[in-house]
Amino acid sequence: MPVVRRHKFETTRIHSHGLLQQFVALVERRDPFSSWFTGVNSVGACVRSLTLPRVDICEECDHDVSRKALVSIRRILRYCSEVEVLTCANLGPMRVLLSQHAAPFLHLYKLKELFLSEVEAELRTPLSLGHFVRLRRFPCLRNLSLDLEWDGNETEAFGTLDTSRPRATGLSPVVDLALWAGESLATPGAALFVADFAQLTRLEINLRGGVDLGPFLQACPVTLTVLTIHYCEELLDDVGLEPVNVEADLARFVHLTELTLGSGMFSPTCELFPILSSHLPRLRTVTLEPGTHLVAAKLLPYVHARGGPSHQLDKLVLDSIELNTDPLPSEHPYRPDVKNGTFNFRNEWQLPKWTASFGGADARALISAAARVGVDLVGETVRAAEYDEVRAREEAYLQTRRDEILYSLRSLFGEGEGEV
Numbered sequence: 001m002p003v004v005r006r007h008k009f010e011t012t013r014i015h016s017h018g019l020l021q022q023f024v025a026l027v028e029r030r031d032p033f034s035s036w037f038t039g040v041n042s043v044g045a046c047v048r049s050l051t052l053p054r055v056d057i058c059e060e061c062d063h064d065v066s067r068k069a070l071v072s073i074r075r076i077l078r079y080c081s082e083v084e085v086l087t088c089a090n091l092g093p094m095r096v097l098l099s100q101h102a103a104p105f106l107h108l109y110k111l112k113e114l115f116l117s118e119v120e121a122e123l124r125t126p127l128s129l130g131h132f133v134r135l136r137r138f139p140c141l142r143n144l145s146l147d148l149e150w151d152g153n154e155t156e157a158f159g160t161l162d163t164s165r166p167r168a169t170g171l172s173p174v175v176d177l178a179l180w181a182g183e184s185l186a187t188p189g190a191a192l193f194v195a196d197f198a199q200l201t202r203l204e205i206n207l208r209g210g211v212d213l214g215p216f217l218q219a220c221p222v223t224l225t226v227l228t229i230h231y232c233e234e235l236l237d238d239v240g241l242e243p244v245n246v247e248a249d250l251a252r253f254v255h256l257t258e259l260t261l262g263s264g265m266f267s268p269t270c271e272l273f274p275i276l277s278s279h280l281p282r283l284r285t286v287t288l289e290p291g292t293h294l295v296a297a298k299l300l301p302y303v304h305a306r307g308g309p310s311h312q313l314d315k316l317v318l319d320s321i322e323l324n325t326d327p328l329p330s331e332h333p334y335r336p337d338v339k340n341g342t343f344n345f346r347n348e349w350q351l352p353k354w355t356a357s358f359g360g361a362d363a364r365a366l367i368s369a370a371a372r373v374g375v376d377l378v379g380e381t382v383r384a385a386e387y388d389e390v391r392a393r394e395e396a397y398l399q400t401r402r403d404e405i406l407y408s409l410r411s412l413f414g415e416g417e418g419e420v
Contacts, residue, residue, distance in 0.1 A: 009043055013051040017065060020053065020072040027079040044079025052076075071376035143176040175201045177364060180232060182208035204228040207237035208235065210264065212241025217249040224253050225282075230262025230289055247272040251279035259283060263291030270295035270357075277301075277308030287317040290380065294320050294355070303369050303377075316370065318381035321363070324350035325390055327381070330397045341402030345391065354386035 014020055027044040052073055070118075077083075144406065145233055184190055184204070200221050205213070213229070227247055243264040250259070250272075259276070264270040270293065276283055286307075288294075307313025327348065329338045337343045354360055364386035370377035383390075 013164040053116040178204040228260040248250040262289040270298035273302040281310035294358035318379040321384040
């Protein structure tokens with residue numbers, strides 16, 4: 001029935017080329033309910049969130065299969081005009097789609113060999129200067145995710161700056177933008193690109209390398225209320241990453257209510273906190289991810305003042321100090337080394353990685369200050385401050401297990417019998 005169908009296809013994820021063909025047939029099929037019911041939406045019009053499969057274009061790929069997949073995607077987008085969230089695993093082939101539809105994805109230079117005759121004119125036009133206008137064909141689109149795959153030529157992803165061409169701005173209805181990119185974010189084309197998101201309120205940047213984000217952040221609209229900047233998950237263990245240090249560029253986002261920063265996103269001296277206190281009066285939630293550096297002399301005054309003169313800070317998530325207290329012996333009573341009391345904390349647990357500028361005593365002082373002023377302080381740093389207490393409790397538990405073993409052995413050999 002029409003109502004059931006609307007809920008069934010509201011979120012549609014297509015994971016293979018075969019499913020693409022099936023969905024094309026479904027959205028293009030004549031709707032039998034249209035002659036029986038008034039106001040019945042087609043299958044395509046019911047789709048609000050659409051995930052498209054990866055389409056590879058390379059020398060080893062089957063070009064015929066890739067071309068058919070792109071044609072299928074074009075046909076699907078023609079009928080899914082009410083989509084609000086559009087996601088694709090690979091940006092490249094979307095460059096072809098941009099010549100006919102509003103698919104909000106970027107450039108793939110590899111397509112020049114295969115599709116030059118079809119989109120030659122489009123390939124000369126940077127996304128920031130023309131392609132983005134086509135988003136108007138998706139007036140309901142609000143969430144946009146762009147993943148620029150790691151490649152040595154990624155700096156061309158946003159096109160080259162051409163000041164001779166007029167540029168229309170403020171055309172995007174997108175309010176939530178997520179980017180996975182590297183060097184391309186430091187190009188002039190990237191700054192022009194993000195400037196077109198006039199209604200943007202949420203921005204997530206997942207970096208694939210240390211780049212200068214200054215020009216990009218200075219071009220972002222000041223309408224942002226939620227901002228996240230961190231390295232991609234696959235780079236978190238890379239100790240050779242260059243620091244980005246974006247704190248000086250955050251001062252312009254006066255409407256921010258939530259801020260999340262990863263390792264290397266602000267300087268080790270923690271000038272971040274004075275900047276947040278002075279320039280971001282509406283900030284309510286601050287999250288610092290694992291590996292971020294803390295300086296007690298800068299963080300404690302920030303918490304004491306509840307974020308600054310406006311006293312708006314409600315929640316502070318500190319995952320900066322890394323540790324591992326898993327497994328807890330008391331939660332695994334049947335593990336052999338727990339049952340016999342031989343559990344080795346040194347091998348299983350990881351001590352908190354305190355620093356000279358922020359140690360265990362500083363963490364406990366921070367917890368006390370947060371409780372006193374009403375800031376909700378959570379995260380691994382809080383757990384790290386409780387490490388000694390947890391360790392003592394678990395050691396006491398293991399001692400009871402050892403005592404049980406000893407008592408059992410004594411009973412086995414009859415020791416203690418008849419004693420008064």
